[in-house]
Amino acid sequence: MPLRIGYVREHFSSPLLQFAQADEGRTISLVExxxxxxxLISRLxxxxxxxxxxxxxxxxxGIANGSEAYKLIGSYVKTPLNWAVVAGKDSTYEKISDLKDTTIGISRIGSGSQTMAYVMGFQQGWSSESMNFQVNNDIRGLIDSVNDGSTSAFMWEWFTTKPWLNSGEVRFIGSVxxxxxxxxxxxxxxxxADALKEFLTTLSSYVRAFDSAESRAxxxxxxxxxAFSYNEEDIKSWMKTVGYFPECANLPKDVILETLDVLKKAGVVKAPEGGFTLxxxxxxxxxxLT
Incomplete structure (x- = not known):
């Protein structure tokens, strides 16, 4: 039975999509x-x-806060994600500091949009207890919320959100x-475990091909x-910023430890007595682990 692979249909998923096209459902089945x-975590x-x-x-x-449903098995994109801070087209918010004590839109509890809002608040000196959120499910709901005034802003990956910026439906007031x-x-x-290792080995080959200088050019x-109807200028700009781990079955220890350190400081997780173990x-x- 093919492995059911949950993913978000964004440009970052290109190597996975190329894998799935060639595989034709033999070993993997994509679930958007x-x-x-x-x-994704809910479906796991x-x-x-x-x-x-x-x-x-x-x-x-999720794991730090007690989930036993899943474990980390590998790595994918090694570069940071640039989150745009997005406000409504006619709202009065002009910069990140204007968002203090307002309601931030998120897709789901525990999502990246919420975690990064906490990180943004930490960088601004806001307490995590003072931050307010409204769940709006997806990008369409988030855009509607900043334009109807029920939220002040939301955070979403820069290039994924840029088409709505280009159309004038939202404004970017910062990035994190x-x-x-x-x-x-x-x-x-x-x-x-054997099926997972086979998946990671094959995915790695597509990642390396996609990440090669020849393919980039x-x-x-x-x-x-x-696949995504992005304009060529945005694609080329994104390609200059992104890099992938060449071996998906390897995971640097520092990725886990350093992420936990920031999440603790932002108030997203609380370490148990004696600290976390890898x-x-x-x-x-x-x-x-490497």
Whole structure:
């Protein structure tokens, strides 16, 4: 039975989409999760997917906050994610500091949009207890909320949101890059280890091909334009900022430890007495810590 791979249909997923096209359902079956990492984690918990390619911070904070439904099995994108801070087209908010004590839109509880709002608040000196959120499910709901005034702003990946900026439907009032590599891979604890290792090995080959200098200079632009209808200028700008881990089954220890350190300071997780242990976060039958 093919592994059910949960993913967000964004440009970051291009190597996975190329893998799936060639695989034709033999070893993997893609399950789109348009609401983002919060939805991916929910589907892992409900046994609706076997694997999630998702944002680093919610995956790690979910385990740190007690989830036993999944473990980290690998790495994906090694560069930071640049989160745009997005306000309504006619709102009065002009900069991030204007958002203090307002209601921030998020896709789901525990999502990257919420985690990064806490990080933004930490950087601004706001207490996590003072931050207010409204769940709006997906990008459409988030855009509607900043324009009807029910929220002040939301955070979403810069290039994914840029089409709505270009159309004049929203404004960008700032950005907050993640202080960690942006995407990791997690799987249900009950998923077959051999199947997971085979998946990671094959995915790595597509990641290396996509990340190569030759592909960056030629076919990547055409693929992303066809798959996502982005304009060529935005695709080329994004390609200059992104890098992938060449071996998806390897995971640097520092990614987990340094992410936990920031999340603790932002009030997203609380360390147990004696601190966190790396074993809590990984499936050692699949991933190799480096």
């Amino acid at each position: 999760c348009p609401s983002g990492t919060g939805q 918990t409900k046994n609706e997917i076997d694997v999630a390619i998702a944002l680093t911070d919610p995956l790690i904070s 890059p993640t202080p960690w590599p942006s995407w990791l891979i997690a799987a249900q604890t009950s998923a077959d 030629t076919k990547n632009v055409d693929f992303i334009r066809a 074993d809590k976060f990984i499936n050692p039958k699949v991933v190799k």
